[in-house]
Structures are given as structure tokens and as C-alpha cells.
Amino acid sequence: MINLKKNERIDYMYSDHLKIIQDKTSFSFSLDTLLLASMAKNSIKDNFKVADLCAGNCAATIYMAYFNRAKYDAIEIQEDIVSQAERSVTLNQMENRIKVYSENVKDATTFLRKDYYDVIVVNPPYFKVVKDHKINPDAKKAIARHELLINLEEIINVSSMLLKMKGKMFMVHRPERLNEIAYYCLKHDLSIKLIQPYVSHRGENSNLIIIEAVKHTGSDGLVLKDPIEVHNQSGDYQPVIQRIIHESDTEKRSRADRKEYYFYVLLCSDGSFYGGFTDNLKKRLQTHNDGKGAKYTKARRPVKMIYHEKFADKKLALKREYWFKHHSRQWKEAFLKEHRVDF
Structure with missing residues (x-):
């Protein structure tokens, strides 16, 4: 907010x-x-x-x-x-x-x-x-x-x-x-x-x-x-x-027909954050909790999705994921607090 x-x-x-x-x-x-x-x-x-x-x-x-x-x-x-x-x-x-x-x-x-x-x-x-x-x-x-x-x-x-x-x-x-x-x-x-x-x-x-x-x-x-x-x-x-x-x-019609992509943040069981990208939030969260989403989250289950952003462009969502991952823990906490995320 x-x-x-x-x-x-x-x-x-x-x-x-x-x-x-x-x-x-x-x-x-x-x-x-x-x-x-x-x-x-x-x-x-x-x-x-x-x-x-x-x-x-x-x-x-x-x-x-x-x-x-x-x-x-x-x-x-x-x-x-x-x-x-x-x-x-x-x-x-x-x-x-x-x-x-x-x-x-x-x-x-x-x-x-x-x-x-x-x-x-x-x-x-x-x-x-x-x-x-x-x-x-x-x-x-x-x-x-x-x-x-x-x-x-x-x-x-x-x-x-x-x-x-x-x-x-x-x-x-x-x-x-x-x-x-x-x-x-x-x-x-x-x-x-x-x-x-x-x-x-x-x-x-x-x-x-x-x-x-x-x-x-x-x-x-x-x-x-x-x-x-x-x-x-x-x-x-x-x-x-x-x-x-x-x-x-x-x-408008063209945009309505386009696929949507998401940058998301997970809260892992050890309290760490994981930033990712997907075109299906529900399915991707389940994949992570099944141990098939990423090597990092596999050892830190269960994970909870605490934040996401929507994009009409796949590369923009990927850029956002890359940007989030390459910041410190302190920065990530500040980012999430700024977006009123309770973790």
C-alpha cells in the first residue's frame, strides 16, 4: 500500500x-x-x-x-x-x-x-x-x-x-x-x-x-x-x-486473449523467502509443496505464498523475479513490509 x-x-x-x-x-x-x-x-x-x-x-x-x-x-x-x-x-x-x-x-x-x-x-x-x-x-x-x-x-x-x-x-x-x-x-x-x-x-x-x-x-x-x-x-x-x-x-481484445504471468514470493518453513515466476499460481504452489518446484524449496517445505504480482509479458515477470532474488534479506523484508505483507 x-x-x-x-x-x-x-x-x-x-x-x-x-x-x-x-x-x-x-x-x-x-x-x-x-x-x-x-x-x-x-x-x-x-x-x-x-x-x-x-x-x-x-x-x-x-x-x-x-x-x-x-x-x-x-x-x-x-x-x-x-x-x-x-x-x-x-x-x-x-x-x-x-x-x-x-x-x-x-x-x-x-x-x-x-x-x-x-x-x-x-x-x-x-x-x-x-x-x-x-x-x-x-x-x-x-x-x-x-x-x-x-x-x-x-x-x-x-x-x-x-x-x-x-x-x-x-x-x-x-x-x-x-x-x-x-x-x-x-x-x-x-x-x-x-x-x-x-x-x-x-x-x-x-x-x-x-x-x-x-x-x-x-x-x-x-x-x-x-x-x-x-x-x-x-x-x-x-x-x-x-x-x-x-x-x-x-x-483491449488482444490483451484479453494474452496469457498472464506472475512473479511470486514464498515464505519457507525456515523463515526464508523464495522468489519465483509462473503462469499458474495455484499449480506452482502445489508443485513446490510436492517437492518438485525448486531445489531450494524442496528442503524447506511446507511453503506459503505470501505475495504476487501479475504481468501481461513473460519477460517482465522474469525480470521482476531476477531483481527480487538479487537483493539482501533486509531489502526483501523492507519490500514486503512496504507492500503490507505479514510474514
């Missing part, structure tokens, strides 16, 4: 598959976060290393991780938002694939590996801090929206240093800063290869862009995509946006 702090609530993404903790009085993720994550996920393979800079409460990271088995590092400077991110990661059973850092992105190369990441995702502060410019009095919102703690060039420079050769950076931003983005990308060995604009309604100027830039490659070959219209005349989201926000009926 995850504890919520004052003014916090649990919201949902991608229909009801993903949970995210947010402060209802402060800054929450918005559509630009999901647009960025949806575009980036199409370039992420299962064996990739991904970093999410200016990650907020990890909405983009969690969304991307739902569609693959990649490993993610997320950086956010505001401690209370980091807490929301970490608890959201736990809510979605992704602790073994997502690590959250409470740091300034400009210092990322001091704790993350250079030339290591396949994909960098960035949702940076959009606005410069200029004389007489009104800044939100809410410190959390001001830091998220304005370049108070990091600026555009610093973000692009760090992204380039973290990316491996031919790695990709995806950034969401305002069209009015495209000149700067292009200049700093070229300055720091990144070439913009694709620009995807978004418009609220057809015929209006673009109010949002997502750029895809590649490290250490030629600067030619940029593709400027047709703007995607976000709203219809009634103000509802267009189907292309709905597919990002909600699972389609086709996907």
Missing part, C-alpha cells in the same frame, strides 16, 4: 493501466508529457538504456516503460516531486527498471555514464527568465516552467554527453524557441532529424513541437511533419490523440 501525503491523489494514464501520484494543488503532468512519451517509445527497444531529464513525477518514464522492457533513469530536482515519482514507480511495479535521481540535470554526467544512453527524453522548462517577466509565485510551478535552475543549452549539452553515438534525443518545446534548439543542437553534436508540430485546431499556428535529434550524424535530412490537430470542433480530442491517452478496443 502506497501512502499519500496531504493534497496528493492517484491519477491514471493510458486508460487505467498506469497510476501516477500527483499533488492537486501543484504542477501535474499534461498532454505534452504524453505526446513526448508516445513519440519516443516508438524508438525504444527492449535492450535500450533511456534517461528522462526534467522527469517530474515520472509520468513520461512510466508511460514509455509500459510498452517495452528497457531500463530507465529519471532525474528530477524537486524532492517532493521525486517522492511522488518513486512512489508512482512502485505503484506500477517498475522499481527494477526505473531509477529516480533527486539531482539537477546539469550535473547528470557526475552520476550517470557518458556516451551510454540510446534515448534521452526531455520535457524542459519552456520559458526564459527575463527582466519584468512574470514568474509563477508557486515555487514548484516556477521551477517546472521557467529556466531558474537550468537553461536550454545546458539541457541539450548534457543530453549530448549522455547519448551514445547515433543515440536519439526527443524534446518537447514551444515553436518560438526552435531557432535556439536547432543552434544548440548543432553546437553540441546533435542534428535535428524530425520536427512534429501540434495545433489545437486546423488552420491555427502550432503551439507545441516535438523534435527528434541524433548524435554525431549529418545535419541534412530534416523532416518537417504535417501538424497533428489535437481537438475537433467540439473541443474533444481527435482520434490520433485518443489513441495516445486510451487503450483502443483492438488492444
